[in-house]
Amino acid sequence: MEAQPITTDSYVLPGCWMLLLCWHSMLKLHATFCYLLLLLSLFGLACSDFPFIEDATQSRLKSEYDYIIVGGGTAGCPLAATLSQKFRVLVLERGGIPYGNPNIERIERFEQNLAEVNDSAPAQEFISEDGVMNHRARVLGGGTCLNAGFYSRCSDEYARRAGWDLALVKESFLWVEERVVFVPVLRQWQAAVRAGLLESGVLPDRGVTFDHLIGTKTSGSIFDQQGHRHTAADLLRAANFSNIAVLVHATVSRILFAGSCGGLPGCKPRAFGVIYSDRQGIDHLALLSSGPSNEVILSAGALGSPQLLLLSGIGPAQDLASFGIPEVLDLEEVGKGMADNPTNAVVVPSPRPVELALLQIVGITDFGSFIETGSAPASVLAGGLLAGTTVPPMNRSRALTDQIMSQLRAIQNTAPSLSSQIGFILEKVIGPLSNGDLRLNTTDIRDNPLVRFNYFSQPQDLDRCIRGMRAIERVINSPAMATFTFRRVADIPEPLMNAVRLIGNMLPSNTADSDAVARFCRDTVMTIWHYHGGCQMGRVVDKDYRVFGVDALRVVDGSTYEFTPGTNPQATTMMLGRYMGIQILRERLQSEPKV
Template identity: 55%
Template sequence: MDLQCTLIGAILPWILLFHGFVHSEKAPYNTFVKEATSAPAVLYYDYITIGGGTCGCPLAASLSQGARVLVLERGGSPYDNPNISDIANFASTLSDTSPTSPAQQFISEDGVFNTRARVLGGGSALNAGFYTRASTAYVKKAGWNETLVKQSYEWVEKLVAFKPPLLGWQSAVRNGLLEVGVLPNNGFTYDHVDGTKVGGTIFDGEGHRHTAADLLQYANPTRITVYLHATVHKILFTFNSNGTGRARANCVIFKDAMGVEHRAYLTKNSKNEIIVSAGAIGSPQLLMLSGIGPAEQLKAHGIKMVLDQPIVGLGMADNPMNALFVPSPSPVEMSLIQVVGITKFGSYVEAASGLDFAYFLGQMLSRDTGLLVNQSDQHYFTVLPVEATNEAAQAIDSVADIILRGGVILEKVTGPLSTGHLELRSTDPNDNPAVTFNYFNEPEDLNKCVQGMNTIIDVINSEGFSEFRYRSVPVQALINWMLNLPLNSRRRHASAAISLEQFCIDTVMTIWHYHGGCQVGTVVDRDYKVLGVDALRVIDGSTFLGSPGTNPQATVMMLGRYMGQKIMHERYSHGS
């Protein structure tokens, strides 16, 4: 655990960069959100939603318009946690390894540092805030009703989406993308279209974050209860009187913060359901803990099998991200993701800037690598050996005012095609399962990364971006710089002659867009009903075959509203 904490501490600057900040304010509701310690031992509801995250909140709010809904969220509130709401304490949130931390860290079997949300609002309470819809092609492939999709996006956007201010750094990245041919210029739009655009953000004009938890304002307060710090341990099923036949979900066992067990049952109505919205890690994990999964794995952990479903946990994918840090001779604004270049070859180029990242990066460099000093356009940077870093550390202190300025330009591979799997480590739902993403297993993903990195290099060298780069520092120096950072736990090649292919492999990071594990067509049907059992659905990013849009949160929130509407329509189309 000490090693994991050390590694997470090393990667914290990256997490700080791509996660935004939450405004300190009271929750817009105070009657139906409660601590699970106040829950009775036995509860009865029409719908039980497991997970109050990016999808679970809009889903529950929508269901509450026509039924009694219970939401079980394993984390706390985003409104009363000072480490979330106060920008000055934001780093503490992501380095917090306590059992109730809103950011639960894990390291994939690939050696890549990652985070899963554990807070009401889910990833929308921790992410970079970028808001963009899925493409028209994605919507059609998913089989969604396009009219209802549009209405659902608009429902979300009324409360949580805004047009960001476009300042110097982001404008320069946009200009650079256009200059190097990522065309056309689409201006500001929520839509996913080829070219360069400014996307939406869940930060308002005052820089205050609006999360999926805000969508609970739409809920009927008399028909919904949200319990915080309610950790679900398993779903229980009923069978025919003779103990055979098709299983039907009917109860959820959860424990509160004091470890007291509670049971939530569905009220007696054939249309009532348990809905799992625990995220791409939590949903397949919970199905397995409840007896739905690969028989051999369930047997190995002593879990009574309800349904042998070998596909649960397969199809796990994480969009690989690679980036270059660019120190700037000019001051830069604090900005998260605002501009994106949607290329025709399948890579998305985005950028962020700000003091926090540069400061921590500088501290890392002063410990671990040499410094970009005394460079010229004719000479490439050579990595200093460990013995020579003391002098470099002194040098970095002398130019701290320079190091404190800059930002990153990153590329994310669409899809991706490479997939992996998830396996249980234990029967404790608080434990992270073992997740393998198999980054760049498919050559096409690696090719997209290389093209994306070449686009980043072209942007850095463009005239449109020139104000924010040192002309005396060649891009090769930036590449070598990144190779020496503890971006993951993989073994890296510190060589000035490294190929971009190897750079992508050695410096791969996550952009927190992992998905899969309960995919449509194999684990759930197109209505998100779990195949082989009754009264159970999975509705969240674990069902995705690919990550929607450049950033998925808008579509995950939309899906919650979309399916809430559909379920209510089904419920009342032939009477309740």
Template identity: 50%
Template sequence: MDFHILRLFRVVIVAAFIFHGSCYSQKAGDYSFMIDATSAPKLSHFDYIVIGGGTAGCALAATLSQNATVLVLERGGSPYDNPTATDIGNFANTLLNSTPNSWSQLFISEDGVLNSRARVLGGGTVLNAGFYSRAEDTFVEEAGWEREEIEAAYEWVEKKVVFEPEVKGWQSAFIDGLLEAGVVPYNGFTYEHVYGTKTGGTIFDRDGRRHTAADLLEYADPDMITVYLHASAHKILFTTKGSMRPKANGVIFRDANGVLHTAKLATHNSLNEVILSAGAIASPQLLMLSGVGPEAHLADRGVNPIVLDNPMVGQGMGDNPMNPVLVPSPEPVEVSLVQVAGIPHFGSYIEGGSGLSFSSNLTHSYFDGVINLLNEIKLPTENISSLLKSLDPPFDVTTQAGVMLQKVDGPISRGHLELRNTNPDDNPSVTFNYYQEQEDLNNCVEGLSAIVKVINSKVFSKYKYPGVSARGLLDLILALPINLRPRHIESLFDLKQFCKDTVMTIYHYHGGCQVGKVVDNDYKVLGIDALRVIDASIFLRTPGTNPQATIMMLGRYMGQKILRERADFLETEEES
């Protein structure tokens, strides 16, 4: 491989897999209940206030609107505003658009790993790689969910946004390579989490158009739901009279012009609630900003008043570590995001994609944003600055390559989240402690070893340059500034050290409001009335190979459960 090809793929791997995601398109103007927050009244009242119109929030709000008034506060805009940006072919270009009003917000963990947060109606489903796979049976059992209701909730999601992918050349060879590498049997197309190799669902249709959680709002009763866009929630309001338990009764939010508004819970029903569905970063952050969290930390950051001392808010943060291997191809490859998953009996999942495209102008823009953020949090910028120099002169590229990645199941390694300041629009400080636990590291090694077998398999040989070894492809990754962590390149190659040095996020972060620590088994915040959390922050580990199916399902499942509680309460009141 000559220097030009090496330089090209150095750029591509950084651009294409900084975020394991994609874009969006659908029908603009379908939803008259979507309103820019600048048009919101100063004071309004609703039965339920859902903070966050993301992966769980859209499903939850659509369900609740069948029998209650619902307000959704979404800090971003609508994914329908820019249809062309959401085609699968524009994956990387949309990802790298890190301007102030873009759909993703860059953040960097204290571990030195580049990451992003969604800020758009539909949440992470607008930005992810589209793979749809249900949770494993053990996850459902541990959660204590009713299996028949879970099945129905999954099907409710699937009817609206999920498709069977068209598996073409590169992905077909990837399947055969996994089988040759011993990830057997082949289970065909299925949403279920089963050992072996499978083709899963996708939220991209056959035309390459993305369908997201925002589409689930088509289920909503338009007369019962209001969605405020560009509405940044600043604080949950509580009543704290005397010795009574704190009770949530509203939310203060800010519109794009900086004007503050208040949404209150209607008082005609004591079951009305504020529900946090802002995601694993924003939900614990907003709890803290509202005075619920570790008292000493909140006082140190100037949060006032402190409503409830709970030192577990922000604890138990997990992010499944991912390590990629780029495989340049002598053959043309189709544009594909994740369609296939290898699920071995060890704790690592194997996935892949091919043929992504990007513009180096947007790559420059993205890394300019990285440098600005590093300067804000006082971290070194040398690695990123050197990458920007390598991108001159600007050029547009479609990659003739595939990428295989391993994602560690779980993980066992855990971190924490803390406030940097009291601005809800700023990123908090997040530490994930990737590969802190030996079991996670061992699973990474096994996953990468399986990928090496796939690369070296006979069936995959047409998509790999002759004479290029798997070790050479690993060395290529080591040479890339894919994160801000120090390299430990030794004469004796160490796969465990490779895992640590080349770790990236797969954007499946979770925790911070975990069950039994911050919320109870019904996801009600411990010690507080009329406040729940329903999103990935409640998880002790991530579900299945990819969590979006289960997070959307959870919104539907809990929405129905809440409505049943509401109906039972009203029936009891009528009888009395």
């Protein structure tokens, strides 16, 4: 639990040297120059703590490594750190570094991290064909740089179903937790909702635990108690610095394969490298060094990994042909099984201020719905979580979100105290059973693919949402929540009610009406960024995460999941990176002759 954050505090020593230099030379150096020197000392993030991180523009046009990992995200960072203990590893990350970006590092800037819309933003916005606005990570550390921080392991049952070694799973979880996970301190709102869950029957009380157990618990967070975010990128500190290279702003456009087998029995195309481009648009070649066990490993996420397989010629033959992509392997299941856990939130106006907190507790029900809560200034809720969910999905847009934020700021300017009088309670459907697919939109890897999740297409998912909404109502009406709720809607001050209408929805007036609650679920559905699938185990990869039908290629990330692990997947995905790194090292130790 004693992880050391990489903050500007890490640069106190070099900063002090710069200040001493300025003080000593004040007569010779202009004050502005001194200030610039200090800024440069604070900006030397990758150079001091991570000497192996480099912008792709500085990389060689051709290089060789034992492992090439595409994507320095939630799984890619721990995977790379582990493999580097014995082998030369290259990580290619299309985004930049998270360090020095307060929108990523600070809890109070959460919404600004997601609201930034430009080609270099760490969160790349996309809208599914269902109409739900979403984000995908474009930064070293992946989704751990964008999320609400909640850390909760998958269940033992989930691990067994995946065919994982339970002892190694636990060891890998602990490895992650020692470096980036903290136990949050519950303040009044979070404690009240936690008590409300227990009073409303989400039992037993599990106390503080990272394990996935039915009942109510406080879990971990990658935000420390000072509100500083720790990410999967921090796990690179465990790497062998002499064996690893991490290139940022390195966009992989294609996996390279050694010839076509022409349908010959027993012959498989073999991955031997990738092509990536830097920020100047210059192409570079990264190749696997000689060795039968060296591999390319995709850790580009649930959108990026299937998209890259398709662009490299692995996928449904008809889809490849429609874009003129030369076929390497007709693998029908690439892009299939895409799912996003339908999530619905209820906004709770409060007669008293609530603290700034994202997700710290969860009620794990026995009917397949997870209840979580957050509290934050209104702008955080609107910009980061709930904006646009007041209208049905197909009517949402970025323009609507911007309009909501503008109106909300106007309300806050006239009544600033209202921004701290709003909390929310959400439910997320386990699984889910509903799923869709991913298809190419263009042949440019920088463009989002087309993805449809088909929220609530399976009746069981909708039933779980209805039951989840009723569970939230019981929590809101519990004695524990009495000081945080108004007795009547008429008691809510008009400016606060106006803010609530902009941010999100209150409970339906009649939760006994199943049809009305079902409409509420469909109309207010949103993402909680737990989408997965596209390269699922048993469909695209085998139990060792090797891509069917080709050699020297694996996928290790959330695209391999059939269902979302635990209540929130980041814990399991970081664990998976570490777990597979150890498994791969063990495989090589057993199969390769000792020198």
